Structure formats: structure tokens, C-alpha cells
Amino acid sequence: MTLRIFNTLTRTKEVFVPREAGKVGMYVCGPTVYDLSHLGHARSVLAFDVIYRYLCHLGYQVTFVRNITDIDDKIIVRAQREGTTAAEVARRFTGEFHRDMAALGLAVPTVEPCATQHLPAIIRLIERLLQQQFAYQAGGDVYFAVKRFAGYGRLSKRNLDELLAGARVEPGEQKADPLDFALWKAGKPGEPVWDSPWGPGRPGWHVECSAMSQAYLGASFDIHGGGQDLVFPHHENEIAQSEAATGQPFVRYWIHNGFVNLEHEKMSKSLGNILTIRDLLSRIHPEAIRLFVLAHHYRRPIDYTAEQMAEAQKNLDYLYLTWQRLEEAGLATLPGTPPEPAAGPGGRGDVGAGRAAPLLPTPEAVHAPMPDGTAATEAGLLPRFREAMNEDFNTALALAHLFDAARALNKALDQQGRGGGDGSGPLATEAQAFVTTAGVLGLFQQSPAEYFRRRGTFVYAYEGTGGLSTGGSAEIARGIDGAEVERLIAERQAARQRRDWGTADRIRADLLARGIVLEDTPKGTVWKVKG
RNA sequence: GGCGGCAUAGCCAAGUGGUAAGGCAGAGGUCUGCAAAACCUCGAUUCCCCGGUUCGAAUCCGGGUGCCGCCUCCA
Numbered sequence: 001m002t003l004r005i006f007n008t009l010t011r012t013k014e015v016f017v018p019r020e021a022g023k024v025g026m027y028v029c030g031p032t033v034y035d036l037s038h039l040g041h042a043r044s045v046l047a048f049d050v051i052y053r054y055l056c057h058l059g060y061q062v063t064f065v066r067n068i069t070d071i072d073d074k075i076i077v078r079a080q081r082e083g084t085t086a087a088e089v090a091r092r093f094t095g096e097f098h099r100d101m102a103a104l105g106l107a108v109p110t111v112e113p114c115a116t117q118h119l120p121a122i123i124r125l126i127e128r129l130l131q132q133q134f135a136y137q138a139g140g141d142v143y144f145a146v147k148r149f150a151g152y153g154r155l156s157k158r159n160l161d162e163l164l165a166g167a168r169v170e171p172g173e174q175k176a177d178p179l180d181f182a183l184w185k186a187g188k189p190g191e192p193v194w195d196s197p198w199g200p201g202r203p204g205w206h207v208e209c210s211a212m213s214q215a216y217l218g219a220s221f222d223i224h225g226g227g228q229d230l231v232f233p234h235h236e237n238e239i240a241q242s243e244a245a246t247g248q249p250f251v252r253y254w255i256h257n258g259f260v261n262l263e264h265e266k267m268s269k270s271l272g273n274i275l276t277i278r279d280l281l282s283r284i285h286p287e288a289i290r291l292f293v294l295a296h297h298y299r300r301p302i303d304y305t306a307e308q309m310a311e312a313q314k315n316l317d318y319l320y321l322t323w324q325r326l327e328e329a330g331l332a333t334l335p336g337t338p339p340e341p342a343a344g345p346g347g348r349g350d351v352g353a354g355r356a357a358p359l360l361p362t363p364e365a366v367h368a369p370m371p372d373g374t375a376a377t378e379a380g381l382l383p384r385f386r387e388a389m390n391e392d393f394n395t396a397l398a399l400a401h402l403f404d405a406a407r408a409l410n411k412a413l414d415q416q417g418r419g420g421g422d423g424s425g426p427l428a429t430e431a432q433a434f435v436t437t438a439g440v441l442g443l444f445q446q447s448p449a450e451y452f453r454r455r456g457t458f459v460y461a462y463e464g465t466g467g468l469s470t471g472g473s474a475e476i477a478r479g480i481d482g483a484e485v486e487r488l489i490a491e492r493q494a495a496r497q498r499r500d501w502g503t504a505d506r507i508r509a510d511l512l513a514r515g516i517v518l519e520d521t522p523k524g525t526v527w528k529v530k531g
Numbered sequence: 532g533g534c535g536g537c538a539u540a541g542c543c544a545a546g547u548g549g550u551a552a553g554g555c556a557g558a559g560g561u562c563u564g565c566a567a568a569a570c571c572u573c574g575a576u577u578c579c580c581c582g583g584u585u586c587g588a589a590u591c592c593g594g595g596u597g598c599c600g601c602c603u604c605c606a
Contacts, residue, residue: 011535031606044606074604158602162533205604227606232534234605257606258536261599268605295544295554301537301599308543311555318554321568388545396545400553407570414562414570501564508566519567528568 003058005223006299006392008231008254009155013392016253018222024055024062025221027213027251029230030112032069033093034078037100039275039289039304040260040267044227046290047257047298047393049106050441051225054389057440065216066109067209068094070116071202076191086192090116100277104286105445111216115208119194122203122211125245126183126196134244138174140186140199146179149240155254156232181237183207206237210245213238219246225255228299258301275304285451287443288313294395294441315403316443322406323435324448325413331431381405381433385440395441402441405434452528485516489525492518 003016018024028048031041048066055062070090079086094114101108115122126142129135135144146152146160153159163179182204187193193200203211213221219242226235235254242250259266262273280289292312296302381401388397412427438444488507495503508518517528 029606032604038606040606042606047606072604156601157534159533163602228536229601229605232602259600259606266600297545299536300544303543305543307555311543315554318569325569394545397552400545403553410569411571496564499564505565512567517567520563521568 003390004392005253005255007252008256009251011157014253018060019220019252022059022061024060024223025065025217026052026055026062026223026225027065027067027209027217027221028109028224029209029226029234030066030068031093031097032072032074033090033097034072034074035093036276036278037097038267038277039262039280040227042100042104042277042280042289043260043293043302044257045101045106046104046293046442048225048255050294050395051223051255051298051393052107052109053440053442054393058386062110063217064107064109065111065113065213067212068097068112068114069205069208070094070114071192072205080190087116090114096278100281103281104277104289105442107442113212113216115203115212116194118208118212118215119196119203121215122207123196125207125211125214125241126203128245129183129241132244134240135183136176137198138176140184140201141174141182142184142198143175143180144183144237144241144244145177146181146240147177149244151243152240153236155236155239158232158236181206181233183241206234207241209234210238210241214242214246219248219250221251223253223255224251225257228256228258231256255298257298258296261301261303263305264303280309284309284313285316287445288316290442291316291399295399297396298393319402319406319438319443320448320451322410323438323444324452326409326431326434327448329413329416331428381430381437385433385437389440398437398441402434402437405430405437409434485511485527489518489527493525 004013005016006013026048028045030045031037037045045066052062052064071086075086075089079089082089126135129144130137130142133145134148135142153163160179184196184198184201184207185204186199186201191202193202213224224235224238231254239250261267262275265271265273267274277289288309289312292304292309293302295312381404384401385398388394388401391397409427409431416427435444488511492504492507495501495507511518511527515529519526519528
């Protein structure tokens with residue numbers, strides 16, 4: 001079984017062969033920090049989170065770089081509007097971004113570089129392009145001469161003539177050719193500037209990614225990802241800059257995720273239908289958002305609807321319930337997600353220190369040999385999961401296998417409960433595979449007990465350590481008094497014993513009206529907060 | 532105008548040559564005092580339409596219709 005990845009460059013699935021055996025260098029374009037992140041960002045970042053986790057699961061040592069663009073027109077505009085500095089805006093929204101990422105349970109990248117910390121590298125890259133005549137200075141600006149780079153348009157499948165039709169020159173720009181793009185922008189009054197050989201100014205957007213990817217991953221590396229909208233011009237320009245400067249092939253596999261539409265409309269500021277991660281997390285469990293995203297293939301567009309998100313929440317309940325039952329049966333006792341920090345050169349990032357540790361399965365755990373000879377192993381979850389993920393990270397199919405396994409496990413547990421089956425061997429193996437697999441997808445970051453306790457309440461914490469914290473237990477948030485519930489359950493139990501079904505049912509109905517569901521099990525009555 | 536994508540059951544969705552995964556909703560059943568949860572059974576003779584290639588197509592080719600994205604900042 002080999003991993004195949006759809007490469008935007010060739011528009012085909014290709015067998016994944018990293019430059020260096022056992023190692024993967026991966027760069028993903030992160031946010032421009034000028035506003036809160038929304039569901040679209042969440043989708044992108046979750047898609048690459050799972051790709052990262054899966055590569056780790058396969059045993060690769062992954063160096064995962066995700067940048068933060070902390071100097072940009074939009075940041076400057078916002079700062080001017082708010083009467084503050086660009087640096088302050090960037091600092092603030094970098095913090096907000098990190099809170100969202102931690103809340104979503106994302107693994108922390110190996111390095112998270114930002115543009116303003118890499119001015120020397122950026123300037124060196126521009127100088128090199130100038131020396132090699134791929135760039136030219138015009139006033140205090142420096143532009144990349146697109147027509148001098150032979151391969152331009154290869155990634156986005158455009159030719160120069162087509163591009164020319166859509167190109168435009170902003171007032172004040174001094175491009176020699178409308179297709180050219182800025183590597184360095186001369187500072188205007190009131191803008192933050194850095195010194196450079198061309199005078200005070202700031203880097204263009206594209207050049208930071210070329211400089212920083214090279215700094216951490218080298219001139220040539222394995223995977224570069226981002227949203228589909230970045231294909232042109234951002235990634236096209238990155239290729240031009242990087243390959244012109246180094247003379248080496250830039251990236252082997254380009255991966256781009258599809259967009260999220262909101263209730264059949266494109267999410268956009270002008271339509272006023274931005275759904276922020278923060279807003280979602282006030283009512284949806286972070287792993288339900290993850291499940292919602294992973295239920296669709298990463299390259300396809302998603303149309304968000306509240307109904308579908310609610311469905312994801314239901315499915316998450318089911319998976320956690322299955323895990324809980326396995327735990328109670330003494331199977332799958334393993335903690336869902338053994339914390340295992342990402343391999344590779346950590347700690348070089350500019351930001352991101354002190355955040356929650358990534359929750360990754362250990363490669364050893366998942367590569368442990370399966371017991372021989374059992375039928376369950378042959379058709380087991382883990383091989384099918386890998387088969388699905390190996391086909392261009394087909395998380396939707398992988399989830400289908402996960403649900404299949406859950407149903408089989410629940411069935412086995414039912415039979416066991418009736419004294420039917422025995423819980424040894426294959427069942428234990430499948431149970432383990434179930435929890436492991438969910439972990440690779442970034443699910444099961446809490447224990448079932450914790451999950452059901454907090455179920456339905458995910459109040460965003462604006463203060464504190466940056467992780468998701470609930471505003472209290474679900475009971476408190478809904479004005480439910482646990483002790484009182486227990487008392488009512490005892491009262492109902494007494495009623496049931498004297499076969500006073502009327503009283504018993506009335507108590508149950510009253511509690512249900514307050515959002516509490518009772519379940520009578522052989523071991524007694526348990527209660528849960530309704531979703 | 533140019534480039535690209537998508538169209539699969541009531542809804543969501545996987546599947547790119549070998550006879551339609553999975554989930555939600557719905558119906559019936561097992562269990563239960565009744566429920567809930569879990570489990571079992573049931574749903575597309577068919578994959579937007581029309582041609583074609585093939586022993587065989589949801590999957591390939593041609594044409595058509597519809598929807599969407601990018602081409603300007605955008606995940």
C-alpha cells in the first residue's frame with residue numbers, strides 16, 4: 001500500500017515519494033492576521049492537520065511549517081482604522097488565531113514563522129533575484145519580472161496572454177509589465193517600514209513564503225499546501241521566485257483544499273455571512289467541526305448547513321458512546337491520544353510556544369504487528385483505514401470504515417452483554433484499532449467521561465491559557481443541579497420499584513424538558529445532558 | 532471572455548472500467564414496565580440528459596443542460 005497524492009501541478013494522483021526516505025518537509029500557508037478566523041480557515045487547517053497526523057502515523061518524520069503573515073495591506077488598513085499599529089493588530093490576531101487552533105485541537109506545527117521575523121532572509125532572496133536579473137528596481141519598489149521566468153503559469157495552467165487580459169496596474173505602481181508583482185514595496189507615510197538596500201519599505205506578500213520555506217525546509221521540499229484560491233497568484237509566484245533564485249525545483253507535491261460555502265452562499269465579508277470559528281465553538285464541539293470537515297473529501301467544496309453540523313455532532317456522540325462502552329467492557333483502555341510531540345526540529349518558531357501539546361498517535365502504536373491468523377485482522381479496520389487514507393487522504397471513506405467498525409463493536413458488546421460472545425482476541429484488537437484510528441483523524445482528544453460531561457457546552461475562553469475551556473460543566477451552564485438530578489432519579493427508582501409507572505414517567509419527562517435524558521441500564525439509571 | 536471543478540437515494544456523501552461505501556432522516560423488529568441507547572431488517576435495477584467506445588461505464592469519449600470556483604485581497 002502506497003500513499004498517493006493528487007498533485008495540483010500535474011492534476012493527477014501521484015505516488016508519494018519524499019525527497020529523503022522517511023522524512024517529509026511540508027509547508028502550509030497560514031493566515032494573514034488581520035481578523036478572526038472563520039470556518040473556511042478551519043477547514044483548510046483541519047485538512048492539513050489530518051494530513052500531518054497521517055504522515056506521522058505512517059512513520060514519517062515530518063517537519064511541518066505553517067507561516068503567519070503578519071505584515072500586509074489588510075493589517076495596515078485595520079490598524080489605521082483603529083488608530084493603532086500594524087504590529088499591534090498582528091499581535092492581537094495572532095493570539096486569536098492560536099486560541100482558535102488550540103480550541104480546534106490542532107497539532108502544533110514544527111515551526112510557525114512570521115514574515116516580520118525574517119526580513120534578512122527575505123531581503124537576501126530579493127537581492128539574489130535582482131542579481132540574476134529576475135527582478136528589477138523601480139523607485140523604491142522591487143518587482144519580479146514574470147516574463148523572464150520560463151515556467152510561469154505551470155501550476156495554475158495559464159499562459160501569459162490570458163493573464164495579461166486580467167492584469168492591472170495599481171495607481172502608483174511602476175511595473176515594467178502589468179504581469180509583474182511586487183517583491184518589495186516602498187513605504188508610504190504612516191506605514192511600518194524596514195530598512196533595505198532599496199530604501200525603507202516592506203516585503204510583498206508572496207516573497208515571505210519563498211524565503212521562509214527555504215529557510216526551514218531548503219530550496220526543494222516535499223509538500224506545499226493551502227486553499228484553492230492560493231493557486232493563483234500566490235503559489236504561482238512562489239514557484240517563480242523560488243526556482244528563479246535557487247535554480248532548483250521548488251515543491252514536489254502541491255495540495256489545495258476546497259472552499260466552504262455557507263448556506264449555499266460564498267462566505268464573504270460583503271455578504272455578511274462570515275461564520276467564525278469562535279462563533280461555531282460556542283455551540284458545537286470542536287471535534288464535531290472536525291468530523292463535519294472530514295466527512296467531505298478535502299478537495300471538494302463543502303456547503304455548510306446547520307443541519308449537517310448537527311448531524312456531525314450526533315455522529316460524534318455515537319463514536320464517543322462506542323468508545324465509552326468499550327472502556328466499560330475493559331477493552332480499548334488505551335488513552336485515545338497519547339501525546340507525542342511532532343518529530344523534527346522544534347522550537348525554532350517565532351510564535352506558538354506554550355500552546356497545548358499536539359495529540360498524535362505514536363507510530364510505534366499503530367505499526368505494532370497485528371495478531372496473526374485472526375479473520376478480524378484480515379478485514380480489520382486499520383488496513384482499510386490506511387487503504388482509504390492512502391488514496392489522496394480519503395477521510396470520508398476512512399470515516400465510513402470507522403462507522404462500520406463502531407457498529408460491529410457495538411454488536412459484539414451487545415452479544416457479550418447477553419452472554420453471547422466472548423470479548424477476547426479479535427474484539428480487543430478491533431477495539432484498539434477503533435480508538436487508534438479515531439486518534440489519527442484527531443478525534444478522541446478527551447476521555448468519553450469528559451466528553452459527555454461537557455457535552456453541549458463549549459463556551460469560548462477569551463482569557464487564560466489559550467485552550468478551549470468550558471464556562472463550567474454542562475450542568476452548571478444550563479442551570480442543572482447534579483445533586484438534584486440524582487435525587488430525582490432515586491425518587492423515580494423508588495417509584496419504579498413499587499411499579500408506580502405514572503410517577504416514574506412524569507419524573508423522566510420533567511427532566512427531559514430540562515434537557516436531561518435518562519437511560520435505564522442493567523447497572524442502573526444514567527443521565528446525560530441532551531445535545 | 533479565459534482557466535478549472537461539480538451534478539450519485541428525502542438530505543449529506545464515497546466510489547474514475549467489473550456490476551452502487553458510510554452517515555442523517557423515515558418504516559418495521561429485538562431489548563425495555565414503557566422509553567432511551569444499542570443491535571437487526573428495509574431504500575438508488577441505478578448514478579443530470581443524449582449519443583458513442585467496450586464483453587462490460589456512475590466511472591472513458593463527444594454533445595447538451597444546470598450549479599459553482601478562480602482570473603482582484605481571500606483558506
